Amino acid sequence: MKGGSSIKHKYDFYATFKIEEKEDVDNLTNGSGKYREICDELSRIMILSTALGVKKKFPDNRGRPDKIDLKDYARVGEGDYASGLKAFIHTNGNFNDNISSKLSDLTLLGIVTSVDVSALPKGSWVLEFPIILAKPFISRDDVPLYIIDNPVRKDKVFGVPFISAMAWKGNLRWTMMKLQLESHINEPNKFAEMRLKHTLLFGTEKGTEDVPKGWAKYLNELCPNARENYQDKLKEKFGRDDIPNLAGMLHFYPTFWDRIEMEVINPHDRKTKTGKNPIYFETVPEGSKGLFRLLYIPLHRTNLPDDEFKKIVLQDLRDVVAGVKEMLLFYGFSAKKSIGYGAIEARWDKEVSILALKDFIRGTEKFGNFEELENEIQRLIRGKEI
Secondary structure, eight states, rough: OOOGOOOOOOHHHHHHHHHSSSHHHHHHHHHOGGGGGGGOOOHHHHHHGGGGOOOOOEOTOOTTTEEHHHHHHHHOOBBTBOOOOHIIISSSSHHHHHHHHHHHHHHHHTOOOOGGGGGTTTTTEEEEEEEEEEEEEEOOOOOOOOSSBOOOOOOOOTOEEEOOOHHHHHHHHHHHHHHHHHHGGGHHHHHHHHHHHHOOOOOOTTTSHHHOOOOHHHHHHHHHHGGHHHHHHHHHHHOOOSOOBBBOOEEOEEEEEOOEEEEEEBBTTTTTEEEEEEEEEBBBBOOOOEEEEEEEEEEGGOSHHHHHHHHHHHHHHHHHHHHHHHIIIIIIISSSGGGGEEEEOOOOOOOOGGEEETTTTTSSSSOOOOOHHHHHHHHHHTOOOO
């Protein structure tokens, strides 16, 4: 540096804008002071995590010394005065306004546009419809540091809460296992046939190795007498001597939610009946909206006569829709789904829905609930055009 200057420049984002005082939290929340130049809401929220390293306690609003822990202040503020994360997400709604803006960007960039099946193989279908949460949705983000321990998962680029394509795939595969495999644990041949069908739909099971583990191990143990039969069917299907690694015919898309909320639970001591350590967590609240989209390309149904091909494609559609219905309305698709989190309302805007089935449906079909969708599929199966 010129003239032997001792000025130190900070180039790290978090070091430059780190929180050291209560006033910093308020300025960050309001977008004032040194935080005025940070326009992105998620970036401001991420800076709140720098308060975790501050051990000093601060005076409360009544002037009493050493009463306020800075990390707690960065989470919820003090008393009735909301600051930090609570203000961003719960009180002033700034982050939800930011989500609306980012959802518009996703649309403009073509990230959430409908799938055109016209350029895909015969028998390809796309299922798309809006979903409204009847129960809150919970997930766990994988950010290394956050001001609370339980942030909802957000897209890393746009900061919008979402459920990933892989999460949809895992939840639907689990639901269809409950519906279509568990009922045949005493019928090894039928179990093997349905397990093969699920492999064709979803792809090779995780844990398929010399010593199976994970999903493959679970299904082997669920119906032990079907294991060899299933493996033989899979090898025969692809003309191989070993178990192939294959992609499934179902292709999933993420669902982006339009809102986020902050909640708290405060476990009470069994003896004193008082709560001292509140647990804060983010949710996508009841009433939030998203879009469910699923694509099917019948790559593993080729080389069949036309009539048999159409029959099997429609059976796949019927079975998958049955699984989607149970997953969304009954089983749930959220963390803590066993206690009621993550289910949708049974009806939606019919005009926003799409069922497109190449060469089997003229144009697209609309439906406002699962009953209407299932009725249209049955009409197709009976050979009636729609």
